[in-house]
Amino acid sequence: MIFKNNYDVVIAGAGPGGAAAARKCAEGGLSVLLLEKRQEIGAPKRCGEGLGLSFVNHIGFKGDDGFVTNMVDSACLVAPNGKEIMAAFPNDKGCILERKMFDKALCYKAAEAGAKIIAKAAVINVLKKNGKIIGVKAKIDGKTFEIKSKIVIAADGVESKIARMAGLNTKNRAKDIDSGFQYEMAGIELENSHRICLYFGNSIVPRGYIWIFPKGKTVANVGIGIAGNRKKTAKEYLDEWIETQPGIKKGSIIEVNSGGIPVGGLLKKMTLDNFMVVGDAAHQVNPLHGGGIDEATVAGELAAQVALKAINSGDTSDKTLQEYNSLWWKTRGKDLEKIEKYRKLVEKLTDEDMNILAGAVSGTALLDFAVGKGETLIKILMKNPKLFKLARHLI
Amino acid sequence: MCRAGFKVILMVSKVDNEKCLRCGGCVSVCPVDCILLDEAKGITVDAKKCTSCGVCVDFCPVGAFSIKKED
Structure with missing residues (x-):
């Protein structure tokens, strides 16, 4: 050398x-x-291996490179009561990478x-x-x-x-680091392999979410990110959730990953x-x-x-x-x-709040919110008496 | 044994390197910097520094840590 x-x-x-x-x-x-x-x-x-196509372009790649396993064009957000909110990515496609x-x-x-x-x-x-x-x-x-x-x-x-x-x-600080765990799974059933799915609910995934990022028709990263100080480990929460999902449960584990995610303390x-x-x-x-x-x-x-x-x-x-x-x-x-301030609000949401939200807002408003553009969401919240108190935290 | 003659039982964080996935998250949350990650050997906890606060136990995504009596 x-x-x-x-x-x-x-x-x-x-x-x-x-x-x-x-x-x-x-x-x-x-x-x-x-x-x-x-x-x-x-x-x-x-890593869950998701990255916007425009960013892949920004670093000098076209998106047809070997490391892009799959393209996704929408997200499905699932509320605690099972209600699904679909959101097409308006301006960008998503790449699922092979890190x-x-x-x-x-x-x-x-x-x-x-x-x-x-x-x-x-x-x-x-x-x-x-x-x-x-x-x-x-x-x-x-x-x-x-x-x-x-x-x-x-x-x-x-x-x-x-x-x-x-x-x-x-x-x-312990509260600023999330606990992440993920399986790369093969041989699973996906309704739409060009859509990422995110699952919410304090009982299945306290202060966090479960994700499915498809890397192909029958392959996906199935992962979880939660606050650290919970009753069970991230792995236990994910294992329990997978048990409830027949299409995922039947699959095989190709890779096991874990990690700490610094979600605060800039x-x-x-x-x-x-x-x-x-x-x-x-x-x-x-x-x-x-x-x-x-x-x-x-x-x-x-x-x-x-x-x-x-x-x-x-x-x-x-x-x-x-x-x-x-x-x-x-x-x-x-x-x-x-966005860190937004997170503090999201941490306060009860399952009931999330269910009401899921019935009242569009997926696009939620996606915008996650990247710091919360204005549309705030407008919707202001109009809804049940959600008004949430809006106050955001302003 | 402490000076007064009482036996002092020290509690420290122990790691199960069979479970550990070497992600290093515990290293970043340990408030006293007593956790070391070595790519080959896995995780080691410096028992002298460890205050048995349990932050690593709370964090570990796979439950590889536990607070136990020092050997």
């Missing part, structure tokens, strides 16, 4: 955030080292741009001089190396320790001297639906943009890198903060 002991930028973690940052930095002419602790990039996944291939495809792009990528290479600490970060200590192939860099970007996921080692408080400060943090490690996730591929990618690109400017100007101090904080908050933070 050939690598140098000095780079402009060293990035820890080759998920979507790390790969995006690596690619943009390398495209800008910087020397980049991207380290991934796992032996295979993209596996095992901790193992997708994450690698992102790395191919980064490598093509000139970034050096190494798998099974764990960053075990940051190097500091006079309190400032000057690189990383990494374990590669069983040996420990000190690699210097002008900027270190931590993109090391939900279990991130690098930002904490660097001196940023990125600890997740960080105001994500920079230090010579240091930035992106993606799950910086809690950059949609607090309502829990999706984070797009959030991590956008953050990675913004971090790279700021890193380029800083390195080219010869000043990588916190003061210069702070532009990443303000850029991110302007681009994504404000929206996510609003």
